[in-house]
Amino acid sequence: VVVPLNGRLAGTPGGAEGAGADGGERAGGGEAPPPAAPGPFVERRTTPRLGSDTGLPAAPATYDPALERVEVDLLLEGVYRHYGFDFRGYAYASLRRRIWKRIHAEGLASVSALQAQVLHDATALERLLDDLSVNVTAMFRDPAFWAAFRARVVPVLRTYPFFRIWHAGCSTGEEVYAMAILLEEEGLYDRARVYATDMNERVLRRARTGIFPLERMKEYTENYLRAGGAAEFSGYYTAGYDGARFNPALLRNVVFAQHNLVTDRSFSEFNAILCRNVLIYFDKALQARVHRLCYDSLATFGVLALGSRETLRFSTHEECFEPLAPAERIYRKVR
């Protein structure tokens, strides 16, 4: 059903697992095990980080901002035309920060140098892709949202004999597992089909493993309890050497699939869409496109859940929705 991405990464050898190679901005430690056979690309990860200041990725103070903008536009155009990944509508301030993080990590000194590297070396593109597309999240992030979902959305879902949920931009899958746990506890999970999509095939592979860093379980447990969880959170995973391994039965009604919100179309009709802290990385025009995509993908009275500081207020589709839980940014399609 899912329209495949028009990028060319799927068959790249070795996988060059770039996640975590950036010195700790991501939760490290319990990531999926790396691909079995380290290919010739693995060595590249030891690239020196000349002049890097990973805590504060930015152009040098002497870098001409107007020239930087030109170079960033050229980089994005090149990536789009050569690989098919379209970052041209991303919000500039956060995009630039992520690009400079990659420039420092590659030991380079200019956006143009990164452009050359990325266009001539698909593994460098993979590393950039991780920097630009992996969104850091947590299980039951914003417990108030999950509590509101239980209180306001679950009763609606209960009225359906069967329903579909779409996690758009699911990244490494934390919220997908949270949703499965919530639906299981509400006795609704066997009526549900959960579609979890992301543009980045490699984060989907990690999501499928169901392994998350052990050191985050304390935070997740607190979130879970504050979100209204009534069971023992540790009952959902077993601790192992490689991290907390979540019960594979939680995935029995989940379909992970590659889908790009920027370039792909609607692929089904859903009763609820979660798209949380994904649109913050897009500019207003691209946000409007994705709002439209969500609208087109929702059944009447379908629910749209955004991140806790995202809003439909500046959107062209505001009129088509009414707030179901306004403080938690849960909306319902009404026309």
Added chain:
Amino acid sequence: VTPAAAGGEAVVVVGASWGGLHAVSTILRGLAADHRAPLVLVQHRSREAEGLLARLLQDVTALEVCEVDDKQAVLPGHVYVAPPDYHLLVEAGEEGPHFTLSTDGPVRYSRPSIDVTMVSAAEAYGPRALAVVCTGANDDGARGARRVVDRGGAALVQDPATAEVRTMPEAACRLLAGAPRPRWDVAPLDQLGARISRAARAVLRGEAGVRGAAA
């Protein structure tokens, strides 16, 4: 050129950590009665603290205080509070300056990071950015304030002797030490608000720096 796209307005980024509520309340009370430049507050706090800080600050100022939503416009007459657990960036959009949020990892344990917001303000506003570093028990804000000054803007640091915790303003002073005066200065807490308003007015007149002379 990009910085000009932010328009003629100045922007003030105030960074505060431990002891920040008292410091920021004092600053807001001290702003000039006609102060209009948007003030962006990055205060370290817990993930659950949503909403409370903005409500407390609204009690001490006539400016409109709000917690920022993604893509919200940056307008005069407002105090914008960085939401917990996001980085807050400003950008110079074609339709005027606005905010962008990010959930990228904490920067040296902080999200929001004061440095991240100040760097984005330096890039978007150039000489019209003003960085203010207040009390705190870490060194966040130092590199951001330096970047604002290096991009032609100005910085004010709370006099460490008047700070609940002096670590953060001291770190900012160390990093700003090499930068030319009067592009940055140190001021006691009870004068910071007035100094901010004066510096923001100077920006609108096209003057650089944070000269201490009485208004």
